[in-house]
Structures are given as C-alpha cells and as structure tokens.
Amino acid sequence: MTLAVDVFLRDADGQWNVLDVPEGCNDSAGFENWRETVWGSPAVRALGATYLPVLASSDLYVEASDVPDFLRELVLLRAHLDDVAAAVGERPDLVGSRLDNIESAALRARKIGGGVLIW
Template sequence: MSLLVCAYVFVPETNTTVAINEQPKAPFNNLFGFESWRQTVWDSPILRKHNCTLLNSLSSQDIYAGDAVLLQLQNELEVIKEHIDQITDELNLHKESFAFRIDNAFEAIRIAQKVTNGIVYIG
C-alpha cells in the first residue's frame, strides 16, 4: 500500500471533509511514499533529530493538518528539503524519488491554502 497526501476542505458544522475540486497537476500527484515508510522514514532517528514531530506521528496515526498544524507540516517539509542529502544518504533512499514525494506534499499544501478551512491529509 501507499501513503497518500491530499488536500480537503474541513466542514466544521458536520465535522467532515470534502474533496477540493483542484487536484495536483503534473508532475505532482498524491503519492507520499510506501506504507512501510511510516516507521522506516517518517519516524526514523534522522527525522527525529531534525524535530519533524508531526511527520514522526505517522508511525501511529494519519495526519490531518489545518491552520497552525498545516504551517508546522510545511516547516517540517522545508527542513527535510534543506537536509535532503543527509536524510536520503542515511536512509538509503533515492534522492529524486524522495524529493518528488516531498514536493507532492508541498503541492497539497498549496491547494489547501487556497480555500477556507483547507487541510492536508496524509495517510
């Protein structure tokens, strides 16, 4: 199975989400990695070292990021981009493939930030 990253609108009145009409445009898509990455990548010591606490939580739960949590997600992804060589070397990941998945998350954030109550789901 794959981890997906998608933008939604949170509807507070019904405590539900609805899909946003805008979907990622090529070259982006909704892929965020393999299910096994919950432990091997997102909860790895190297990401813990870089204080990616929100992404570390993927080891035990899905992420629903809106408002301040969406900004936290964006900040953690920026830290990963800044240290991508070190992270991919330590985790033995293909840099371009990993960077593509990070960029997919940035695209979902961009889409979510364009609408009221936009959130990003990862899971």
C-alpha cells in the first residue's frame, strides 16, 4: 500500500470532499512504511517539521488556513533533502519526487482555498 496526497474542500456543513487528482499529476506521497521511516523520522523531526511527522501515528489533514505553513515545511525539507535521504536510507531523487507530489497538491489547495490530506 502507498500513501496518497489529495486536495480537499470543506462544504457548508464542514464535511470534507476529496477532489479528483488532475490528469498529469501524481498522488504518491511514498510507501506506507514512510509514515515512520521517512516523514516521521528523527531526521525530519530534527529539522523542526511538525506536519509530516503526524503521519507516524495518523493520517495528515492540513486545513486551508495551515497550507502556507505546510508549504514552508516542504521548502525546509527540500533544503535538507540530501541529509534527510541519507539519514533514512532512501535515494534523494525518490524522496524529492514525493515532495514534489505533496508540494503540487499543496499549491493546488492554496489556489482554491482547500486543504491537503495525506493518507
């Protein structure tokens, strides 16, 4: 099983509706074990990341109001990509491509006032 990243919108009742992934976009956020081995790893936590480490214990819901902070966290991880990849034993291009997918979803969410779900 793999982790998926999606964009969601809340309706008038506060219920969230997951949007279809646009053609040409990839929704992979990594392998299921990446919840702990990559996104929840000590290397990611040591950078001060607070959103992605949530995946170690549950799905991640980033509300629309938090998307700008989430994007800053992704920039932080990208700035330390080689170090994180080495610490978790993964190739930088593989971790980077999953960051690309997550960032793409976050940018789509920001554009429409939506949130990001990684599950």
